[in-house]
Amino acid sequence: MAALKVLRDLLKTNTEFSIGMALTVIVLVIAALSFCSPYPPMDMYVVPLDLPPGWPHLFGTTSRGQDLFWLLTYAIRNTLLFGLSVALMSRVLALVVGLFAGYKGGWIDRVLMSINDTFIVIPLLPILVLFYFVMRDNLTWGWLALIMAMLGWAYDARLIRSIAISLRNRDFTRTSIFSGMTTREILQREHFPYVLPIVFSTTLNNINWSIGLEVTLAVLGFTDINTPSIGGLIYWANQHTAMVAGVWWWIAFPVLLLVMVFIGLYLLAVSMNEYIDPRSRLNRMGGAA
Amino acid sequence: MRSKDLNSIKSDHQSDTVLSVQGLKAYYRTTHFGVNREVKAVDGVDFQVQRNEIYGLAGESSSGKTTLIKTIAAALKPPLEIIAGRVDFAFAPDILKMQSSDLDDLRWRHLSYIVQGSMSVFNPVRRIRQSFVDFAFRHINKSRPEFDKLLDAHLARVKLDPGILNAYPHELSGGMRQRATIALATICRPDFIIADEPTTALDVIVQKNVLDMIKEIQKEMRSSVLLVTHDLGVHAHVADRLGIMYAGRIVEEGPTQTLFRNPRHPYTTHLISSLPRIGDDTMRKGLEGAPPSLASPPNGCRFHPRCPLAMERCRHEVPAMTTIGTEHRVACFAITT
Amino acid sequence: MRAFIIYGLKRLGQFLLVVFIGVNIAYIITHATPIDPVEQSIAAVTAYGNTSPEAIDLMRESLRELYGLKGSPLEQYATFWRRIVTGDFGPSLSSFPTPVMTLIARALPWTAGLLLTSTLLTWMLGNLLGGLAGYYRDNKTLKLIGVIAMGLHPVPYYISGFVLLVVFGYIWPILPITGGSDININQQFDLNHVVSILKHSILPAASLMLIGIGSWFLGMRSLVSNVVTEDYVTYAQLGGVSHQRILFSYVMRNAMVPQVTGLAMTLGTIFNGAIITEQIFGYPGIGALLVGAVYAGDYGLVLGVTTFSIIGVSAAVLLIDLIYPLLDPRVEAS
Numbered sequence: 001m002a003a004l005k006v007l008r009d010l011l012k013t014n015t016e017f018s019i020g021m022a023l024t025v026i027v028l029v030i031a032a033l034s035f036c037s038p039y040p041p042m043d044m045y046v047v048p049l050d051l052p053p054g055w056p057h058l059f060g061t062t063s064r065g066q067d068l069f070w071l072l073t074y075a076i077r078n079t080l081l082f083g084l085s086v087a088l089m090s091r092v093l094a095l096v097v098g099l100f101a102g103y104k105g106g107w108i109d110r111v112l113m114s115i116n117d118t119f120i121v122i123p124l125l126p127i128l129v130l131f132y133f134v135m136r137d138n139l140t141w142g143w144l145a146l147i148m149a150m151l152g153w154a155y156d157a158r159l160i161r162s163i164a165i166s167l168r169n170r171d172f173t174r175t176s177i178f179s180g181m182t183t184r185e186i187l188q189r190e191h192f193p194y195v196l197p198i199v200f201s202t203t204l205n206n207i208n209w210s211i212g213l214e215v216t217l218a219v220l221g222f223t224d225i226n227t228p229s230i231g232g233l234i235y236w237a238n239q240h241t242a243m244v245a246g247v248w249w250w251i252a253f254p255v256l257l258l259v260m261v262f263i264g265l266y267l268l269a270v271s272m273n274e275y276i277d278p279r280s281r282l283n284r285m286g287g288a289a
Numbered sequence: 290m291r292s293k294d295l296n297s298i299k300s301d302h303q304s305d306t307v308l309s310v311q312g313l314k315a316y317y318r319t320t321h322f323g324v325n326r327e328v329k330a331v332d333g334v335d336f337q338v339q340r341n342e343i344y345g346l347a348g349e350s351s352s353g354k355t356t357l358i359k360t361i362a363a364a365l366k367p368p369l370e371i372i373a374g375r376v377d378f379a380f381a382p383d384i385l386k387m388q389s390s391d392l393d394d395l396r397w398r399h400l401s402y403i404v405q406g407s408m409s410v411f412n413p414v415r416r417i418r419q420s421f422v423d424f425a426f427r428h429i430n431k432s433r434p435e436f437d438k439l440l441d442a443h444l445a446r447v448k449l450d451p452g453i454l455n456a457y458p459h460e461l462s463g464g465m466r467q468r469a470t471i472a473l474a475t476i477c478r479p480d481f482i483i484a485d486e487p488t489t490a491l492d493v494i495v496q497k498n499v500l501d502m503i504k505e506i507q508k509e510m511r512s513s514v515l516l517v518t519h520d521l522g523v524h525a526h527v528a529d530r531l532g533i534m535y536a537g538r539i540v541e542e543g544p545t546q547t548l549f550r551n552p553r554h555p556y557t558t559h560l561i562s563s564l565p566r567i568g569d570d571t572m573r574k575g576l577e578g579a580p581p582s583l584a585s586p587p588n589g590c591r592f593h594p595r596c597p598l599a600m601e602r603c604r605h606e607v608p609a610m611t612t613i614g615t616e617h618r619v620a621c622f623a624i625t626t
Numbered sequence: 627m628r629a630f631i632i633y634g635l636k637r638l639g640q641f642l643l644v645v646f647i648g649v650n651i652a653y654i655i656t657h658a659t660p661i662d663p664v665e666q667s668i669a670a671v672t673a674y675g676n677t678s679p680e681a682i683d684l685m686r687e688s689l690r691e692l693y694g695l696k697g698s699p700l701e702q703y704a705t706f707w708r709r710i711v712t713g714d715f716g717p718s719l720s721s722f723p724t725p726v727m728t729l730i731a732r733a734l735p736w737t738a739g740l741l742l743t744s745t746l747l748t749w750m751l752g753n754l755l756g757g758l759a760g761y762y763r764d765n766k767t768l769k770l771i772g773v774i775a776m777g778l779h780p781v782p783y784y785i786s787g788f789v790l791l792v793v794f795g796y797i798w799p800i801l802p803i804t805g806g807s808d809i810n811i812n813q814q815f816d817l818n819h820v821v822s823i824l825k826h827s828i829l830p831a832a833s834l835m836l837i838g839i840g841s842w843f844l845g846m847r848s849l850v851s852n853v854v855t856e857d858y859v860t861y862a863q864l865g866g867v868s869h870q871r872i873l874f875s876y877v878m879r880n881a882m883v884p885q886v887t888g889l890a891m892t893l894g895t896i897f898n899g900a901i902i903t904e905q906i907f908g909y910p911g912i913g914a915l916l917v918g919a920v921y922a923g924d925y926g927l928v929l930g931v932t933t934f935s936i937i938g939v940s941a942a943v944l945l946i947d948l949i950y951p952l953l954d955p956r957v958e959a960s
Contacts, residue, residue: 118644123939125898126932212782262780396866410861424865457955
């Protein structure tokens with residue numbers, strides 16, 4: 001299948017892709033392991049406290065009596081799911097705004113872009129903090145994901161819009177129109193393959209962004225800190241002054257996993273972008289004649 | 290079509306050669322995924338350009354003429370490599386072996402470039418004046434105010450409003466930009482100017498202005514111009530001598546009028562005959578086939594697959610440039626044997 | 627000149643739109659939710675003691691007045707905007723009766739100083755290094771910096787903050803890790819105080835800069851490798867213009883232009899980073915002010931800081947937008 005061949009090509013020639021893929025796969029495996037966890041995630045004080053990494057507690061235990069490794073599997077799973085849901089929901093808005101503005105042009109484009117730029121400029125963390133302040137415990141993961149999706153589409157909408165503009169003006173679009181293809185056919189058959197890669201890479205970046213923002217909020221204690229999430233773990237570790245108490249693994253392992261997610265997804269997005277962009281392809285081949 | 294006639298060429302000539310190209314071969318060599326690929330863009334080119342003459346180089350888009358001028362200007366970047374031959378200027382012998390620092394010294398002072406009109410050669414975030422300072426100030430040993438006076442005088446001489454110096458590139462029209470480029474290329478009064486498709490993408494009236502400007506400046510400075518374009522009409526207007534390039538080699542060369550009145554090489558004949566002429570409404574026939582791929586060109590004479598005069602010999606041997614008239618050379622077995 | 631005025635007016639319009647939408651969002655969040663901030667504050671205040679019902683009623687009344695929640699929705703909206711325009715966010719609950727605006731004014735110089743210097747430094751340094759890396763593609767040192775940048779740049783600000791905190795707070799305690807300046811120093815404008823301020827700002831600034839440099843580096847490197855293929859660069863090389871001149875006046879000067887736009891677009895994110903960094907290092911800026919206000923249930927202060935942040939960041943973006951035509955003369959033409 002063509003997709004598998006592309007995958008193999010990328011793995012063989014592109015180090016960034018391989019590293020990104022490796023990191024992401026490791027994280028996904030750990031997340032999947034959460035389904036075999038011997039400890040329910042919300043349980044506390046079930047194992048001896050503050051044990052350093054070793055056997056049988058691979059990553060040690062926390063000051064709340066939880067096995068860090070199995071807790072981490074839940075935490076990373078929740079964090080990843082959160083990031084993915086925000087990214088998927090905000091794709092809808094980003095695609096709608098970006099494509100509409102790009103294809104229609106004119107005053108519609110100008111109005112949409114003015115609104116779009118507003119959401120790019122507004123600092124989102126204070127707004128989210130305000131949401132938390134007002135909703136407190138009613139700010140569940142679902143609500144938070146929805147709110148972030150409604151705030152975080154602007155940057156990607158711009159990218160999608162510029163693709164739409166360039167597609168609208170390309171020669172092959174005009175040819176398709178002249179040869180009698182309907183708008184739907186053009187969009188589906190001709191334009192979709194161009195839009196898809198950018199949607200994919202912006203999704204990856206958006207996952208990073210939303211996880212980053214969620215962890216920031218959690219570290220401050222502004223999310224639902226009782227369901228395990230990476231940010232929540234760091235929050236509790238701080239509450240128990242883990243660093244000072246010498247329980248370094250409580251912070252180190254969540255941070256390590258988090259960094260793996262960020263770098264992994266980022267490398268994937270970057271290498272896919274480069275692979276698809278024809279100009280950088282030519283550069284890699286040693287330049288055109 | 291106005292062209293210089295043979296007599297005036299002879300009287301203007303001083304018999305020194307400014308540019309001499311001998312046996313030049315330049316290929317693009319790439320290795321990708323373990324596969325070696327060689328594009329023989331310039332494959333054995335010999336010609337000379339004299340002082341105070343405009344030498345036209347004509348050819349289709351895949352004839353290798355762009356690579357040829359890149360090589361002559363010693364502007365090679367990998368994967369373009371010199372395989373054989375040498376390029377000598379009167380002011381720079383064996384230029385291909387020169388150090389880049391020495392090359393930079395002679396650039397603009399002795400050798401300058403006019404490029405295609407649609408290219409933006411001016412720095413978009415700086416005023417036009419700045420480009421003149423960047424390119425020319427270091428060659429002209431004068432103070433800045435004196436340099437500015439010189440600039441104004443130069444522009445006035447080529448009938449350009451000195452006000453454009455304060456403009457940004459995007460504020461000028463395409464034609465104005467091109468004429469400013471010509472002014473830029475000639476301010477140091479170089480010995481040799483390479484003009485690469487200077488009138489392409491300009492409308493007809495602007496084309497004439499640009500060509501007239503090139504001609505006037507060349508005549509006044511008595512420098513040499515290598516004019517490269519596929520447009521034979523342009524060559525007819527300005528070139529003293531003309532070289533026809535096909536698939537990496539020069540196939541015919543001679544004074545412009547001679548080539549237009551009496552083309553000998555089958556390719557040249559076809560090119561000239563396909564030009565529209567007033568009063569002549571015979572059907573034009575296209576040439577069969579397509580220009581060869583320079584990665585795997587045909588053996589022997591590269592034109593033989595499309596040539597109406599092709600012989601068995603043409604398939605295996607490469608014809609050499611042979612003189613068949615006054616300054617008229619041709620590389621064709623059918624003509625010279 | 628006329629073109630610039632038109633451009634400036636357009637940018638001003640955009641600024642007003644951002645403030646309008648942003649502040650309205652803040653309004654909607656605080657007024658359209660079923661949670662009553664007055665009840666919340668009362669709950670926070672009365673949680674630890676026995677307060678008489680009359681006192682609670684009085685509190686409710688005065689809080690309602692304070693928070694601008696008296697009257698019909700339209701009256702509340704009008705009050706809200708009136709207060710913003712006059713800069714009157716009321717007194718802070720946690721630091722009663724200090725006006726919110728005073729607290730913000732006190733904390734603002736810290737954040738402004740930290741952000742201004744660290745952002746400008748990272749932007750310039752990142753662009754310079756990235757530009758060199760894009761131009762001198764084979765330089766080993768620059769390649770190494772590139773790899774480090776790629777690894778650092780997706781790391782979030784709190785991680786760099788934590789790492790620095792741990793390294794310089796516990797492992798190698800040579801720099802102060804909390805506060806804006808030493809507590810036992812006279813708060814006057816003398817050399818000791820200035821040095822103390824600088825020392826205390828090193829770690830927060832470093833935390834912001836380490837991550838920030840990565841993204842500017844990568845962006846500039848990619849921009850430069852595109853600009854280098856532009857016609858005017860090739861032509862300048864053909865013209866024998868000196869390499870140094872080409873690098874700075876032709877390549878970097880052009881590649882820099884989209885980075886200015888990028889700066890305007892990421893100011894919001896940088897501000898977010900400053901908030902968490904201030905929290906980690908106990909730096910007395912408006913970020914720390916905001917977080918403290920949330921913990922204390924100080925409605926007026928939270929709303930005040932949020933509104934102020936929106937206006938502040940938008941104003942900074944407006945400033946950058948107005949400077950932009952100076953760098954790219956083509957902008958006025960459209």
